[in-house]
Amino acid sequence: MSELLxxxxxxxxxxxxxxxxxxxxxxxxxxxxxxxxxxxEFVVIGGMTAAALIGAGVPVWIAAPLAVIAGMLVxxxxxxxxxxxxxxxxxxxxxxxxxxxxIFLRGAMQAVFDKQIHRYDGFSGDAPLRVGGATILPQSxxxxxxxxxxxxxxxxxxxxxxxxxxxxxxASNRMAAALVGINTGRAMNLxxxxxxxxxxxxxxxxxxxxxxxxxxxxLMALKGFSATMLGGVGSPLGALAGGLLIGLIEALTAGYIxxxxxxxxxxxxxxxxxxLRPQGLFGARITERV
Amino acid sequence: MTRQAVAAGVSALALLTGAxxxxxxxxxxxxxxxxxxxxxxxxxxxxxxxxxxxxxxxxGINGExxxxxxxxxxADPNKARTFATRLIEEDEVVAVIGGxxxxxxxxxxxxxxxxxxxxxxxxxxxxxxxxxxxxxxKTPHTDRMACEKIFADITSRGMTKVGLISGTGGFGASMRxxxxxxxxxxxxxxxxxxxxxxxxxxxxxxxxxxxSTDGIEAIVNPGFGQGPAVVTRNYAQLGxxxxxxxxxxxxSDEFIKLAGDAANxxxxxxxxxxxxxxLAEDDVQRQPVQDYIAAYEEAYGEKPSTFGGYAYDAFHxxxxxxxxxxxxxxxxxxxxxxxxxxxxxxxxxxxxxxEDHMGLDLSAFRILEIEDxxxxxxxx
Numbered sequence: 001m002s003e004l005l006x007x008x009x010x011x012x013x014x015x016x017x018x019x020x021x022x023x024x025x026x027x028x029x030x031x032x033x034x035x036x037x038x039x040x041e042f043v044v045i046g047g048m049t050a051a052a053l054i055g056a057g058v059p060v061w062i063a064a065p066l067a068v069i070a071g072m073l074v075x076x077x078x079x080x081x082x083x084x085x086x087x088x089x090x091x092x093x094x095x096x097x098x099x100x101x102x103i104f105l106r107g108a109m110q111a112v113f114d115k116q117i118h119r120y121d122g123f124s125g126d127a128p129l130r131v132g133g134a135t136i137l138p139q140s141x142x143x144x145x146x147x148x149x150x151x152x153x154x155x156x157x158x159x160x161x162x163x164x165x166x167x168x169x170x171a172s173n174r175m176a177a178a179l180v181g182i183n184t185g186r187a188m189n190l191x192x193x194x195x196x197x198x199x200x201x202x203x204x205x206x207x208x209x210x211x212x213x214x215x216x217x218x219l220m221a222l223k224g225f226s227a228t229m230l231g232g233v234g235s236p237l238g239a240l241a242g243g244l245l246i247g248l249i250e251a252l253t254a255g256y257i258x259x260x261x262x263x264x265x266x267x268x269x270x271x272x273x274x275x276l277r278p279q280g281l282f283g284a285r286i287t288e289r290v
Numbered sequence: 291m292t293r294q295a296v297a298a299g300v301s302a303l304a305l306l307t308g309a310x311x312x313x314x315x316x317x318x319x320x321x322x323x324x325x326x327x328x329x330x331x332x333x334x335x336x337x338x339x340x341x342x343x344x345x346x347x348x349x350g351i352n353g354e355x356x357x358x359x360x361x362x363x364x365a366d367p368n369k370a371r372t373f374a375t376r377l378i379e380e381d382e383v384v385a386v387i388g389g390x391x392x393x394x395x396x397x398x399x400x401x402x403x404x405x406x407x408x409x410x411x412x413x414x415x416x417x418x419x420x421x422x423x424x425x426x427x428k429t430p431h432t433d434r435m436a437c438e439k440i441f442a443d444i445t446s447r448g449m450t451k452v453g454l455i456s457g458t459g460g461f462g463a464s465m466r467x468x469x470x471x472x473x474x475x476x477x478x479x480x481x482x483x484x485x486x487x488x489x490x491x492x493x494x495x496x497x498x499x500x501x502s503t504d505g506i507e508a509i510v511n512p513g514f515g516q517g518p519a520v521v522t523r524n525y526a527q528l529g530x531x532x533x534x535x536x537x538x539x540x541x542s543d544e545f546i547k548l549a550g551d552a553a554n555x556x557x558x559x560x561x562x563x564x565x566x567x568x569l570a571e572d573d574v575q576r577q578p579v580q581d582y583i584a585a586y587e588e589a590y591g592e593k594p595s596t597f598g599g600y601a602y603d604a605f606h607x608x609x610x611x612x613x614x615x616x617x618x619x620x621x622x623x624x625x626x627x628x629x630x631x632x633x634x635x636x637x638x639x640x641x642x643x644x645e646d647h648m649g650l651d652l653s654a655f656r657i658l659e660i661e662d663x664x665x666x667x668x669x670x
Contacts, residue, residue: 117519
């Protein structure tokens with residue numbers, strides 16, 4: 001029984017990290033239809049900036065917001081310098097641009113930071129909490145809390161605010177959105193800034209548990225993207241559920257079947273879901289009118 | 291005349307007049323200075339450059355200057371092979387050091403038999419020296435020896451039942467196989483065998499399973515990079531009380547920094563490079579270890595790594611062989627290299643023979659325990 005509890009705790013911690021990354025994917029997709037493959041790099045920028053600042057003696061409560069702001073700035077620059085000049089290009093080209101941006105950012109991070117692995121202490125210390133025979137790190141609670149907070153914010157922002165609805169309108173038809181008076185340029189700008197901030201926040205929260213180095217972004221993005229696909233692209237609820245589900249499947253497979261099949265079982269579930277429900281668990285069925 | 295042309299003319303003149311009449315001994319190297327194995331190749335290249343400069347400042351080998359021809363293969367076997375060919379045919383080196391990784395080493399190895407040039411590899415795998423190839427040597431100990439050393443320490447504590455938790459990367463997978471292979475002859479029984487991926491962030495399910503295996507007495511973690519640090523933190527999080535062994539792959543201060551307090555009590559096999567001040571006065575490795583650390587810190591302002599130590603040993607083995615051969619003929623250098631006896635390096639004490647081109651025994655590894663965030667040798 002305590003074993004099951006431990007597996008669940010592990011799955012939820014890891015799943016919450018995937019979910020936070022997936023939520024970043026969701027926002028840019030919602031605004032532009034672009035799957036941003038540089039999303040993993042935002043996670044690393046958040047983690048590395050926080051690690052560098054904390055290493056230099058800056059207190060966590062200052063370093064963490066600064067790292068998120070640094071991620072946000074890079075997100076805006078990515079949009080201004082790489083995506084905006086090519087905004088008339090087809091979607092596939094934009095997606096390829098984000099792949100190029102991710103390679104560039106990885107190289108830049110080697111130069112700006114270093115090639116070492118970094119971590120810093122958990123926000124509430126590293127002494128594990130005991131819950132009915134299982135142990136959980138206080139930082140895991142921060143990660144889970146952070147993911148849920150980001151989810152709640154996105155759900156509210158996209159559906160209840162003018163700016164959020166503007167982002168959704170821009171995605172569904174940019175010209176129509178512009179015609180009804182939505183500033184589509186600002187909507188895109190905002191979505192990249194927020195999405196990068198969410199990625200950086202995920203990095204800041206996860207680094208005490210997962211560690212970070214300049215090259216972990218690709219794998220992070222892969223897991224986050226899988227979570228996005230499983231939950232349904234574009235749905236914040238789907239991103240949250242997809243992330244947690246993948247984390248739980250991995251932990252339970254590692255616990256009960258074999259750790260060798262951990263990644264495989266997660267991908268089998270994703271494939272099954274995509275066969276049966278191509279739009280993902282919570283994705284809306286998209287009908288294109290010609 | 292443009293400025294470039296002037297500059298070119300000046301440097302051409304410098305080449306013509308600047309080259310001393312002294313004969314030069316050319317030593318080649320192909321290392322992964324950049325790319326995925328840069329953590330190996332970077333300290334190796336820095337070490338070689340530092341040693342060549344030091345050697346020439348002290349008069350070279352038998353009065354002849356040494357020139358290092360270094361190429362960066364980025365851990366790409368194809369590039370390594372091209373560079374090895376270039377080193378032999380165009381640069382006409384007398385010996386080659388290199389191959390930061392097993393892949394590049396094995397790609398280059400056949401060339402040295404064809405051209406009869408001695409080659410000292412800095413990579414870990416057993417295949418490099420087993421079966422023995424006439425012109426191929428290597429300095430690092432093998433992962434097989436790491437397993438044997440760990441198991442010897444486990445049995446000396448009266449334990450036999452071991453659980454493995456291995457990384458699925460090249461290093462972890464290879465060492466896991468070697469550990470399974472030598473378990474029986476070392477007198478231990480592998481009762482649990484778990485794995486994790488290189489970027490996994492939580493290994494508590496695997497550790498929970500190992501801990502609940504019947505009769506389990508010790509855990510061994512073959513792995514590299516951040517995985518072992520995560521395993522160590524999870525091990526502390528779960529409050530497990532059986533001893534945890536890490537591999538030589540994480541024998542660095544970096545590991546202690548990442549794993550934090552959780553690292554205390556962990557044991558691992560390592561080279562004496564980590565405990566320069568705790569080596570006995572009469573330890574033959576004391577001098578080379580302290581020399582290397584002092585020189586590297588002065589040159590680069592940072593501590594040398596285990597990997598740089600492999601290059602340090604390769605270079606000293608080669609210089610020693612050239613001095614003893616009294617010649618720069620590659621075949622005579624090879625013969626002298628094979629006759630190396632009791633040469634104390636930073637990794638271990640080397641004695642080559644026609645059957646053994648690695649020249650180290652288990653004494654090259656010291657079992658260290660982490661105590662209060664520092665290394666402490668375990669009395670044997």
